[in-house]
Amino acid sequence: MDIRKLKELVRLMVDNDLTELDLRDKDEQATIRRQTTLTAPQVVHHGVPLTPSMHSAPVSPTAAAEVATAKPGASSGAGDEAGLEAIESPMVGTFYAASGPDKPPLATVGLSVDANTVVCLLEAMKIFNEIKAERSGTIVKVLVKNGQAVEFGQKLFLVRPS
């Protein structure tokens, strides 16, 4: 599903005040939900692995984003502490710790995670992508701040594997 199609779908939703859209065909599957008030994103799940989950909310990404200046691998300086693994950003976007402004952070220090635990959201092109831990263990450090811009490969969390 190309970006243009996704953006058209999101525009369709916004224009018509839709809150949820669920599409499936033999190659693609997408679930999009949005809120009509200026609140935080709400998480969705995706079915087919290659199709990203999305969530649209009329939040200005540039207003919230801080400019990323760190280089990947140099972004934390703590990524190679003995025995720790880093959860790295698989994309470029803005980091959100929680699924809404009133919600608690998805992952804090001490949280036990498994491969499927959603640890944060990354927003790009007004679409919110949930990021999973992809490993089992315990969060020992959160390396980025809420609203911070992150680049591909940037370390987001340190995890002590279990």
Place this chain on the structure above:
Amino acid sequence: MDIRKLKELVRLMVDNDLTELDLRDKDEQATIRRQTTLTAPQVVHHGVPLTPSMHSAPVSPTAAAEVATAKPGASSGAGDEAGLEAIESPMVGTFYAASGPDKPPLATVGLSVDANTVVCLLEAMKIFNEIKAERSGTIVKVLVKNGQAVEFGQKLFLVRPS
């Protein structure tokens, strides 16, 4: 004594068919001899060390010279054979092994030399400069050919010091 002055002296000699000129003052001393036939140079001696001895003969330097292409230090490849020393060219010019076309070479392999032994002539600006061995020993190799152009620092002879 600057070049202009020397050249003027030489021109004076040529123009007036002089064969010898001997000049001395408190700072400088020069002896210049020339032959009026197209033969080889004749050696002269100089008094004050800083003043080169000279000899003028209407020999075309460019006709006799071969273009020097070797770099100093790379000109023989034999300069650092164990225990040998090189006699290096103290100037730029054309190498003459003998003091005249009918004369034997001044230095051949096997010749014993001392510091004052004249081993060759170097010609530049129509002036012939005698080159001394500057050391005692035996000539073991002649590194340049008669009529060859040499540059400053180029190795001319290898000597086994005594």
Place this chain on the structure above:
Amino acid sequence: MFKRVLIANRGEIALRIIRACRELGIEPVCVYSSADAGGPWLEQAAQAVCIGPPPSKDSYLRIDRIIAAAEISRADAIHPGYVFLSENAHFAEVCRDSGFEFIGPSPEAMFALGDKVNCKRLAKKAGTPVFPGTEGGIEDIDEAVQVAKDIGFPVIVKAAGGGGGRGMRIAQDEAGLRQGIEQARQEAAAAFGNPMVFVEKYLDLARHFEVQVIGDKHGNAVHLYERDCSSQRRHQKLIEEAPAPEVDPAKREKVCESAAELIRQAKYSGAATCEFLMDRSQNFYMLEVNTRVQVEHPISEAITGVDIVQTGIRVAAGERLPYKQSDIRIQGHAMEFRINAEDPARNFMPQAGLVETWIAPGGPGIRLDSHVRAGYRVPTNYDSMVGKLIVHAPTREQCIRRSLGALAEFKVGPIKTTIPLYQRLLREELFVNATHDIKYVERLLAAT
């Protein structure tokens, strides 16, 4: 004018755009793949954002990540450079829809000139010379023979739905044409499910002649004269020069003006190149239009004094072209040598790896556009061009001499480059006399 421009490219063209931005008072933002982490050009950017792993399809071709990088860096425009997404109308559209100015033509103008059928139609309207031939498919073979006789043999039979050389036949005479059409139809039917073929003039000893044009959003367009890019190998340009040597001045003016008229008709803004073949009688036939800045743009900059990249940014920001056609005059002669990390002695084997020695030439008339320095590692993921040497001199003869000097000064190692090939080509009689054609490099290479 833009405050911040995101450059969706890498290497020398990223550096070229950085330099242009800097001089316009714009902050350049780079995106890069992890293979390009530490790339020397990134140091010169105001900001650099890693967008993905080494493969282009996961980084430099990822529209979503590039747009996301533009968002987080708060850029207000995106420059695509060349190759990658530069001729992707969808990308241009996404940029616009996402609120970023695309530094290049509108998606509509890009499509209008990018589609070959549409482009040929526009070209005819603008008076731009195109290949003569049957316009649509051939129904009747006798009619095709008549067309071929009208335009003169040799002709080429092409499949309407074709590509990749299949469904193509070159015919030297009527018998060959009749046979060729039959064969091409069968091949095209089998390959593309569409037996439709058409006939066009075929040129084998042509020169590649391309016209640099640039337009603004106010309907103005000028040409910056032409480039000759006949020194090619496998359709890859090696040496380009401007102006094209030994071309009749009146014919030059006419074809260059027709190219400017074509982009005016297409309401095109930004830099574009109209590519032609030129036959021995100096007739021109348009091949296609490239809707972006080209690798070889610096030689046109050299002979006209126009900064094409800066102008492209300025017109994208809505400015009018700062010069009229009458301001553009050819000054001297320029050549560009693409320094590719390939070994010409070993069938142009790519030479990725560490560059230990990089000694660049200098002096009057020498421009080097390169992101490479000693200690740089050429990644295996992208194309092999490590720099462009641009040489400008008062005449073509002096340009050749100056180029030979610069190439002799240029030392790269241990990786091999195409420098020795250029030292050879600059001494080839065909090139020196400008009696070369687009196949001469391949003929020379085949002969040795």
Place this chain on the structure above:
Amino acid sequence: MFKRVLIANRGEIALRIIRACRELGIEPVCVYSSADAGGPWLEQAAQAVCIGPPPSKDSYLRIDRIIAAAEISRADAIHPGYVFLSENAHFAEVCRDSGFEFIGPSPEAMFALGDKVNCKRLAKKAGTPVFPGTEGGIEDIDEAVQVAKDIGFPVIVKAAGGGGGRGMRIAQDEAGLRQGIEQARQEAAAAFGNPMVFVEKYLDLARHFEVQVIGDKHGNAVHLYERDCSSQRRHQKLIEEAPAPEVDPAKREKVCESAAELIRQAKYSGAATCEFLMDRSQNFYMLEVNTRVQVEHPISEAITGVDIVQTGIRVAAGERLPYKQSDIRIQGHAMEFRINAEDPARNFMPQAGLVETWIAPGGPGIRLDSHVRAGYRVPTNYDSMVGKLIVHAPTREQCIRRSLGALAEFKVGPIKTTIPLYQRLLREELFVNATHDIKYVERLLAAT
């Protein structure tokens, strides 16, 4: 044209002359001292001859050895470059007498313009503006006071036989002048055995304005407009630019033409520079004439398109100047930055030694004239200039921006260079607004 030219110089100017020779089809021959063995520019010569040990007096200043090298290499002309023997009329004469063409003026013309009294006399005849003042020595103090009043204070009292600052006094008013003449006379008498002094106009906030001129052996001479070299430290030029900023076009034409007329009067062939001071009212006063190609010649090449070094060789070979004055037009703005191996943070301490990093800038409008590369060792025996960065752009403002970009790209280490100083000067209001003068760099350095 010459077949082989011997270059009696080293470093960047040797390389510059090699490049010029190569493009003219001449074989360049270099001489070098043993300190310069392996010098990168020697690789580009057709032949290189070692002429002596490191000290200049034993190598690059040894006329006999240079002539001998010309003989053994069968050169037919000798190019002196700048500094070393370039303004030595005796050397020019020896070259001629030895059968080698000296690439520069005749000894007579060199002497005519090199002698200050003679030069001033010729300048007056040619209409070249000189400093007003007493022409000969002062006999009567009252008369000197009257001259000073006529030309306006401040004035400078100079010893006729003087030099090195002794016998010089600056006077702001009549009392100061009377006292100054007395003191200068006593000092001059003691120092030079000659109490004769004279009075000239004194300028303290002037700009350095110099006109590039070039003549042939057929009585033709043109000027290539001017350079402003006001960014100096201890009389060493740091940044040069062309044209001089904010100069009245009519005044420019007039002074430049007067400089061309001066060298016509002197029957001068080759390149020369007439140096002037320019006061705030844009009055010009000639300082001296340099009878050779200058370090900063490339910026004049940039704005006029004339290759000064090649032209100098061509006129020495007897050719006529290939252009008339009306062919010379100013195009854009150019600046040159002398990259000196000196540490501006530590009182410009010289930085001889190994250059490990040498990353040169590139792109449009960037020219680098340098013999240096990574791995080169800067010898302690010669001057500290390791390269010249020449930047050309359409306007002065764009030239400053382009220069800032190029200087930011230029990385040299571990030796320190003057690059950081230039990055600072290009942001100084006095320089940016062209309200600077020949002392502004020293004032800035003293203030920090």
